[in-house]
Amino acid sequence: MTFLARVHVTLKASVFDPQGATVARALGTLGFDEVQDVRVGKYLEVRLSASDAAAARERVSAMCETLLANTVIERYEFTLAEEHH
Amino acid sequence: MTFLARVHVTLKASVFDPQGATVARALGTLGFDEVQDVRVGKYLEVRLSASDAAAARERVSAMCETLLANTVIERYEFTLAEEHH
Amino acid sequence: MKFAVIVFPGSNCDEDAVRAIQQVLDEPAELVWHQSGSVDGYDAVIIPGGFAYGDYLRAGAIARFAPVMSAVRAHAQAGRPVLGICNGFQVLTEVALLPGALLANNHLQFRCDIVKLRVETTRTPFTADYQMGQEIRLPIAHAQGSYYADDATLQDLREHDQIVFRYVGENPNGSLDNIAGIVNRQRNVMGMMPHPERAVHPRLGSSDGAAIFTSLLHAWKEAVYA
Amino acid sequence: MLELSREPSPAEIQERRIYRDFGLSDDEYARISARLGRLPNYVETGVFSVLWSEHCSYKSSKKHLRTFPTTSPQVIQGPGENAGIVDIGDGWGVVFKMESHNHPSAIEPFQGAATGVGGIIRDIFTMGARPIALLDSLRFGPLEKPRNRYLFGQVVAGIASYGNCVGIPTVGGEVVFDEAYTHNPLVNAMCVGLIRHDRIARGRASGMGNPVLVVGAKTGRDGIHGATFASVEDPHSRERSAVQVGDPFMEKLLLEACLELIESGAVVGLQDMGAAGLTSSSAEMASRAGSGIDIDVALVPRRETGMTPYEVMLSESQERMLVVVQRGKEAQAQAIFAKWGLDAVEVGQVTDNGLLRILEQGQIVGELPIAALVDEAPVYDRPAERPAYLDDAALMSADALPPSTDLAADLLALLARPTIASKHSVYRQYDSMVRAATVVRPGADAAVVALPDFSRGIAMTTDGNGRYVYLNPRLGGMHAVAEAARNLICVGARPLAVTDCLNYGNPEKPGIFYQFVESIAGISDACRVLGTPVVSGNVSFYNETNGQDIFPTPIIGMVGVVDDLKHLTTPDLKAAGNYLVLLGAEEATTLGGSEYAAMRSGKALGPTPPIDPEQEARVQAACLKLVQAGFVRAAHDVSDGGLAVALAEMCIAGGKGAAIAVETEARAETVLFGEGASRILLEVADGNDALLDRIVEKHGVDYRVLGPVTDDDQLRIKLLYYQQQQETVLSLSVTALKEQWEGALQWAMR
Ligand SMILES: Nc1ncnc2c1ncn2[C@@H]1O[C@H](COP(=O)(O)OP(=O)(O)O)[C@@H](O)[C@H]1O
Numbered sequence A, B: 001m002t003f004l005a006r007v008h009v010t011l012k013a014s015v016f017d018p019q020g021a022t023v024a025r026a027l028g029t030l031g032f033d034e035v036q037d038v039r040v041g042k043y044l045e046v047r048l049s050a051s052d053a054a055a056a057r058e059r060v061s062a063m064c065e066t067l068l069a070n071t072v073i074e075r076y077e078f079t080l081a082e083e084h085h
Numbered sequence C: 001m002k003f004a005v006i007v008f009p010g011s012n013c014d015e016d017a018v019r020a021i022q023q024v025l026d027e028p029a030e031l032v033w034h035q036s037g038s039v040d041g042y043d044a045v046i047i048p049g050g051f052a053y054g055d056y057l058r059a060g061a062i063a064r065f066a067p068v069m070s071a072v073r074a075h076a077q078a079g080r081p082v083l084g085i086c087n088g089f090q091v092l093t094e095v096a097l098l099p100g101a102l103l104a105n106n107h108l109q110f111r112c113d114i115v116k117l118r119v120e121t122t123r124t125p126f127t128a129d130y131q132m133g134q135e136i137r138l139p140i141a142h143a144q145g146s147y148y149a150d151d152a153t154l155q156d157l158r159e160h161d162q163i164v165f166r167y168v169g170e171n172p173n174g175s176l177d178n179i180a181g182i183v184n185r186q187r188n189v190m191g192m193m194p195h196p197e198r199a200v201h202p203r204l205g206s207s208d209g210a211a212i213f214t215s216l217l218h219a220w221k222e223a224v225y226a
Numbered sequence D: 001m002l003e004l005s006r007e008p009s010p011a012e013i014q015e016r017r018i019y020r021d022f023g024l025s026d027d028e029y030a031r032i033s034a035r036l037g038r039l040p041n042y043v044e045t046g047v048f049s050v051l052w053s054e055h056c057s058y059k060s061s062k063k064h065l066r067t068f069p070t071t072s073p074q075v076i077q078g079p080g081e082n083a084g085i086v087d088i089g090d091g092w093g094v095v096f097k098m099e100s101h102n103h104p105s106a107i108e109p110f111q112g113a114a115t116g117v118g119g120i121i122r123d124i125f126t127m128g129a130r131p132i133a134l135l136d137s138l139r140f141g142p143l144e145k146p147r148n149r150y151l152f153g154q155v156v157a158g159i160a161s162y163g164n165c166v167g168i169p170t171v172g173g174e175v176v177f178d179e180a181y182t183h184n185p186l187v188n189a190m191c192v193g194l195i196r197h198d199r200i201a202r203g204r205a206s207g208m209g210n211p212v213l214v215v216g217a218k219t220g221r222d223g224i225h226g227a228t229f230a231s232v233e234d235p236h237s238r239e240r241s242a243v244q245v246g247d248p249f250m251e252k253l254l255l256e257a258c259l260e261l262i263e264s265g266a267v268v269g270l271q272d273m274g275a276a277g278l279t280s281s282s283a284e285m286a287s288r289a290g291s292g293i294d295i296d297v298a299l300v301p302r303r304e305t306g307m308t309p310y311e312v313m314l315s316e317s318q319e320r321m322l323v324v325v326q327r328g329k330e331a332q333a334q335a336i337f338a339k340w341g342l343d344a345v346e347v348g349q350v351t352d353n354g355l356l357r358i359l360e361q362g363q364i365v366g367e368l369p370i371a372a373l374v375d376e377a378p379v380y381d382r383p384a385e386r387p388a389y390l391d392d393a394a395l396m397s398a399d400a401l402p403p404s405t406d407l408a409a410d411l412l413a414l415l416a417r418p419t420i421a422s423k424h425s426v427y428r429q430y431d432s433m434v435r436a437a438t439v440v441r442p443g444a445d446a447a448v449v450a451l452p453d454f455s456r457g458i459a460m461t462t463d464g465n466g467r468y469v470y471l472n473p474r475l476g477g478m479h480a481v482a483e484a485a486r487n488l489i490c491v492g493a494r495p496l497a498v499t500d501c502l503n504y505g506n507p508e509k510p511g512i513f514y515q516f517v518e519s520i521a522g523i524s525d526a527c528r529v530l531g532t533p534v535v536s537g538n539v540s541f542y543n544e545t546n547g548q549d550i551f552p553t554p555i556i557g558m559v560g561v562v563d564d565l566k567h568l569t570t571p572d573l574k575a576a577g578n579y580l581v582l583l584g585a586e587e588a589t590t591l592g593g594s595e596y597a598a599m600r601s602g603k604a605l606g607p608t609p610p611i612d613p614e615q616e617a618r619v620q621a622a623c624l625k626l627v628q629a630g631f632v633r634a635a636h637d638v639s640d641g642g643l644a645v646a647l648a649e650m651c652i653a654g655g656k657g658a659a660i661a662v663e664t665e666a667r668a669e670t671v672l673f674g675e676g677a678s679r680i681l682l683e684v685a686d687g688n689d690a691l692l693d694r695i696v697e698k699h700g701v702d703y704r705v706l707g708p709v710t711d712d713d714q715l716r717i718k719l720l721y722y723q724q725q726q727e728t729v730l731s732l733s734v735t736a737l738k739e740q741w742e743g744a745l746q747w748a749m750r
C-alpha cells in the first residue's frame, strides 16, 4: 500500500524563530496590522510504501526522529493518508 | 476573534524540488527504502485577529499573494481555525 | 554620471559597488537608503548583493516592498538603467521588473567561486564594451541562484536576445539553460547572479567585471551627447 | 535534579544545598555567604554561579593563562577586553579573537556553529572595529560514521549561513578528522576586524548616571532550564539547553548600528551579551570601569511572559548588546537604533557604589558587590600530573613502522585522507570575497585581506595539531605557534600576534590538566621567541564524553601584515624552468606524530617531532627576506603529510610538474612523509643563486635545491642513497594526484 505522510516540523515553542519574527514585522509594515505572530517551519510530503497504516506510522516517526527533525530544537507532527491510484 | 492560519507553500509540480530529492536520497541511505518520493515546502503559522472567518480568509489570501508565496514558482493553501483562550 | 546604490537592511555588497564604480569610472556613486522615496537625479540604479531582510522567507521577497522600490520601478519605466547584482537580481524578479525567479541552488549549498561566463549579447547598455561571445571570469556567491522561468518565458527571452550571460563549463546552481544574467525587453534592466563589483582589480583574481561599469558610462555619454 | 514550583528561600538554598545544582561548591557557597555577611537569595546565587563558573571566571585556567607573553610595542589591547588589538601603523589597528562553540555544535550542529560565529563577530564590533574576516577551525570524528558526516556537513552549512548573511568573508580555517573527536567535535571561530585608533570602544560602564540600554533581540528563556539545573557532574548540560536559532539578519543590523553609534561619539561603552547574558555583561562592564550598575529587569523587553528576575538576568538569548551612552545623548542613540529598526530600551543606570543592583519595578531583588563577583572569583591551582601514556614506548614507535610496499600508493592514499585532502568543498560554501578585499583566498597557507587603499594586507591563519600535543604537550604547543607563523611567512606576511582557543578534556583529571599546563608553556615559549604575543583567547574544557577526552587541541589564530602587496606569495607553482628549494631544518624530520604513521597504524604514534624555536625564527626570517627580495614565485610550508604531500599540493595548485632529487641516508618513508618543524618549500626564479645564498647564509639557515618545475604532468621524486649506491624513484601523474586530493572529501561525504 502507498501512504502519503504530511509532516510538519516546527521550532519548539520556547525557541526563538527569527524568520517568523521578521515575516511578522514585514506583514505589519505591509498593512497587515492584524497579524499577532508568525512561526515558520518546514512541511514535507513523504510518499512511502507500507503494509498497513500502523507500519507506515512507525516508519515515518523513525524518519522524523533520525533525519527530518532535530528534537533538540524542533518538534514534528504528521498525518497519514492512504493513496489510491 | 483570533484565528490561526496554517499556510503551506510548496513548489509548483512543474518546478524541480532539489530539497525533496536530497531528503529522499538521505532517507534511502539511512535504510528507509520504502520512501518513493519527497517534496519539501514551507509551513507558516499566522495568528491574526479578524471579525469573522470570512474576513480572516480574505486577509490570509492577500498575505499569501503579496508576500508569503511567489506564485511564479510556488502554490499555497491554508486552513483556518478559530482560537479560544 | 551619477549612480545610486540601494541599501536595504541586510544588503552587504553596497559599499563594494560604490567602490567599484569610483575605482573603475571615477564617477560619483551614493548609497540610497531603502526608506527613501526617490532616486531622482541618479542616472543609474544598482541593487547590490547581500541578504536583504536576511533573505528570510525568500530572497528578495520582503525587500520588494521597500519604499525606494516604487522609485526604482519608475526609474526603470522611464528607460533608465537598473542593474541588480545577486540579491539585487532576486529582488528584481520579485518585483517583476525581470521575468522568472531564482530558486535554491540545485545542490542546496551556498556556492562561492570564480566562474567562467560567456557574454551572450552586447546589445545592452551593460555589456556593450565586451566582445560578443567573450568568455570572462567573475565571482559568484549565492545560495539561491538557479534561474527558473516557464517554457514560454524562456522562449521569449531567447527570441528577444535577453539572455546576457551564460555559465560556461560547470553550471554552479542548476539554472535553466545555464542562465547567469538576463535583461528586460526594453534592455534597461539587467539582473545577474555573478558579482562584477568584486572583479575590478587584478589583485581580486579578475578585473573582468569592470566592462559592465564602463559600458554603462559609455551608453550614458552617448545618450547625453547624442 | 530539583523541580520546584517556586523559588527557594535563602535558607532553603543553604539547607538543601541547592547551590550545588547551580554548579557552586560547598566551599564557594561558604565564601559567598561570608563575603556578603548573609545568605544570598535565589537570583543572587544564580548570578554568582555564572560569574564564578569556569566559563566566565577561568578559575582553573587563569593562573596559567597569566604566563602568556602579552605585550609588544604593537599591542594596543591585550587579554581582558572583548578582543585584542594590535597596531599596524598609519592609524590602523587589527582587532581579533577566537572562540569555541563545541558543546552546542555537538547537539545542534547547524545552529550551534552559526551562533558561535555570531558571538565572535559581536566581540569584534563591540570594540568599534569593522569585521573584515572570519576563520573556522574544525575537528570531527572520521567520516566513515554517518553521525560525523552529519555533524561536519551541518557545522559547515551553519557557519556559511551566518557569516555569508552578515557579509563578512570567511577566508580561512582548517578541518581535521580523528577518532578522538567523534563524540566531541570542535568548532572554533575567529573574527578579525579593522579599526582606526581613535575609534576604539571598550566594554566599560563609566560615568555616574549614564543610561544603560539593552539593544537587539528580545529576551527569552534561552539557556535556562526552568527550576531544573545542570548537575555538577555533567557540565555540558548547561550548554545543552542553550542551543538557539541564530539570527544573522539581526546581527547585521546590530553591527551597523553599533558602529554608527560609536562613530557618533554618544557611546561610553558596550558589550555583547554572551554567556550569562545580562549578568556577565553588566558585571564585567562595571568591573572594568570600577563603577556600579542598576538594572531593572522589568524594563528588559521580553519574548516570553512570566519571566522571573533570575531568568531575565541569566537568559542567553542571542543577538543582544548592553550599551552605556552618555546622559543627554539618548535621543541621538535612539535615532541610530531606530534607523536600523532595532529596539533599544533603557533598563538602568551606571552608579558609583560598586554594586550590581537588580531591581524589579523599582524594588531591589538582588544586591551584590561587583568586586566579589568579578575580581574575587576563585582561582584554582588544579593538580597536574604527567599521564602514563606519555611514557609508553609502544606509543612512541612511529619510526619503527615496517617498510612500505608501495610508496606511490601511500602518497595517493595520504592525499585522499580527509585531513589532508583539499577543503575546497568546504570553503566554497563560504563567501570568501564579499567586501571585495580578499587578495589571497582560501586554499593558500594563509589568507590575506587588503587594507582599504590596497597598499598593504592583513594575513591570517589558524593552526593546531592535536595529535602532536597529545604525544608531547609542550612540543605540540610550540608547533602550533610555529606553524601558524610559518603559514603567514609563506604568503609574505610579518607575524604580529596571536589569539588562541584552548580545547581540552576534563581539567579535573590531573593528566588532562598536565596537557593543558604543558602546552601553554610550549605556546608561551614559541610566542616569546617568534615575537608574537597573545592578545586574546578562549578556553574550552570538558570536551569529554563517557570518560573519553579529546586530543588536547590548542588552536592558534595568528595575524600578520603584508607590508607591500607586491610581496604576496601563494603555493601554486608558476612556471617551468623555475626551481624548487627546500629551506630549513631537515634533521628534525620524523615519522613521529605524522599523518602517515596515523594512516599506516590507525593510531597516534609518537614521538612528536622536536622543534627549536630559535631555528624556526631564523628559517622564517630568511624566508620572509627571500620573499621580499622578489624572486620567490611560490612558497608552501611542509606540514601534514610531509615533503611529498607539500610538493604534490604545489604541483596540483599550479598545474605543473616537478623533477625532484633528494640525496639522503634516511628511510624513504621519513624523507617523503615525515613531518617536522621549520621547513618551507620555495619556487625560485632561475639566476638568483648568489642572492639566495647570501640571504640564507646571513640567517644561518640551510637549504637544498630539489630540482626544476616542469611543464609535464609528472611529479618525479628520486631519493639518492649514495653509500648504498641505490635510488628510489616515485613518479606520479599530477592529474592522478589532483583527482585524489580534490575529490576525496566529497567522496567521503557521499
Ligand atoms: N574550515 C575551513 N574554512 C575555510 N578555509 C579552510 C578550512 N579548512 C581549510 N581551509 C583552507 O584550506 C587551505 C589548506 O588548509 P590546511 O591544510 O589546514 O593548510 P595549512 O596546512 O597550510 O595550515 C587553507 O587555505 C585553509 O585556510
Ligand SMILES: [Mg+2]
Pocket (backbone or CB within 6 Å): D174, D462, D463, D464, D639
Ligand atoms: Mg594547517
